Amino acid sequence: MADKVIPDGAFAVPSAQALIRTAGATPTADSVAGLEALLASIKAESELSLFGRVSLRWDFARLLRNAQTIEDAHRANPALGATPVKAPLFILGLPRSGTSFLHALMAEDPDNQVPRNWQMIYPAPRPAGFNPAGDKRVISVDKQLDLFNDLAPGFRDMHPIHADSPQECSEITSHVFQSLRFDSTHRVPGYFDWLETHGHRDAFVFHKKFLQFLQNGTSARWVLKCPDHTFTLDAILDVYPDARFVILHRDPIAVLGSVAHLTQVLRKPFLRNIDAGEIGAQVAARWTQGANLLLEFDQRADVPAARKLHMQYEEFTADPLTAIERIYAHFDEPFTAAARTAMDGKIKAKPRGGYRRHAPYRLETFKLSVPALQTAFLPYVQTYCQAAR
Template sequence: MLRGIDRGADILGLFNQPLQVDLLAAEACRRVGAEDFGEWSFREPLAVLLQAYQEEAGLTAFGRVAARWDMLRFLCNLLRLRLEEKNTPKIVHEEVKQPIFLMGLPRSGTTFLHNLLAQDPANLAVRCWQAIYPYPLREQPSGEPDRRQRTVSRQFASFLRLAPELPSVHPLEADAAQECIEITGQVFRSLRFDTTHYVPSYERWLDQAGHHEAYRFHKRFLQHLQYQSGPGRWVLKSPDHIFAMNALLETYPDAQYVFVHRDPLEVLSSVARLTEILRQPFARRVDRMQIGQQVSSRWVQGARLLIKASKTLKALPARVLHLHYRSLVRDPLAAVTAIYSHFGLTLTPEAEGRARHFVAERPNGGYARNAYCLEDYGLNPQAEHRRFYDYITHFRIGSEGLANIDSRGRDVRRPTKAHETSNAGSSERSAFRV
């Protein structure tokens, strides 16, 4: 259906004009009835992104409409946030104390852990509907119930008709905890965009420009939400935080970190599949081989940065906890207990009960069983194992089912039962020293 719409739009010349920063900004101002975007320097990153959309992403007609909707939403949010700051200056003085950041390679169970920790009423998590609409919709009559969650639920349902395979690899719910890339995306400085689109020039620009501006905005966004909800302990998550570690440490000097580590060969196949599914509604053509090369290169870099971060944070052992994916999925509640114990937090009976209920309702973390093949994305398991070998050995990560491969990339037989027990023992302790 989308392909037919795309061909018809091309014939009629619809939606094929390049998106322009000035026109988008003017439209956002018209919609909100304001012109002050605040202190955020969004024009350059937005211009780079729009050029990449035009020249590299191969957007369909729907992709162009969706991109325009996204950009306008972000710009309208900037205007709205600034309006609220003018009306209530004390928003910017909200204290964000000791947030907990969940980090690791993508597809390592951090989304499940994020939503599990969000069951505790003492924890604050950015919900999907809050990330999309941080304030009630302006067209909503005063006194009516907040419509944001219901609106986002409808939007998600519409998108899932275009990407029906998504729930099997990444459940999408309006009230679920959202990744931080949706926050940093609102100042157009986020790796969110190179997941849903092929935009290599934007990715290069972002790597060079750095992330300090994005994380200043990230904190401001949390201040807005915290002013509305009241104080609490923020639990935040994104694999992409590892690419912005300096900005993260500077913005949140008292932050606490939970790193979850998983077999990178399983990670690569899973993230490649997710990337493919996310791009299909927006792009004329999705190149599996290109996706494979992109996710491998990006996350080899991410793995090196995870090693670097573990060494940097080694001087702060009370603020850092490392978990294995296998121990998390084997006993999620034990992982939660380990986190609370390590950081000196109280796990109340109510929080524990809600966590148990959440786990019981979501066998396998809420995901369907999927079989992904590295070779489908042009990746060789032995070669990838060699590329990730330092990460695997540094964090003592066992294989999850692919053939075991030695340091030279050779297939070897699975470990003996005694060896497996030894590995499991180190995992089930939930925390380990690096």
């Protein structure tokens, strides 16, 4: 019997209202606006694979349902919103600059809280003494990550994560469809332009609600990470005026090929006809802007030196525990024996955070010119990276 052919129209990009009905949700007007802008951009600018079409329906309906769970919990228990999120620590830096490794190590401190991968799929607090190995939600998400790695070979080599690993904040803000996460997996320049105009404040208002839901009425010491924070600093400081920042720095020329390759790997399961040159141009433009925004951030009068710490990638990776000790000292936080022991065990179990060594990715593959990049990033490199050379 011949295989049944599934027509493309069977999995066409759905409307926002169809997804909302599927999810049984009542999203805010801002969330609907983001969803409509994203769907319009995907429909016009992304050539989805069959997997991309099927996964879009599942993923977007999940985001709508999860956001409804958070909003319903706050309505049912106003004490959640009354519990502060005190002085959260945000890890900043260009991609591939050691931010994930630092986040994972700081997650080992039992006095810190971080958002976890499984909590993005099944939102719920993570209680003290939690055993991920015996939790059905964690097991389910690990299976999903295994499947994605099969669809995107090399993903875990470049980004070694599991279900209970720390997750980036762009996954939280994706629940209200105001997140740069979608640009990693889809070609959506129109949506990115919409988001640049709309701003990120609504997303971080929800972000705070999500953290309050996870901390479940008990104020926590949050450690948060996402390279995209570079583009959302105004919103972060509006919602978290006491926020603190660690900024990791690494020569952009050394990592842009890796950033472009990771984008290519992430898009492969979802899109047809991926253009490596277009990805290269996008990555170069995006992170030239990001580097300049970090320079501007350093000049902000509303974020005094006591609330931020700059660190070289080379300093951190050469001696992670000493570097982390400096972070704790700078922010006047106790670096306990329990935290040090847990972090040391993590380092010994997974040196370099589990990242494998490989030959540098060729910039020419993505039509990137080294002299042009050196010129574009010169102010950033001269300010932050010269000492590491």
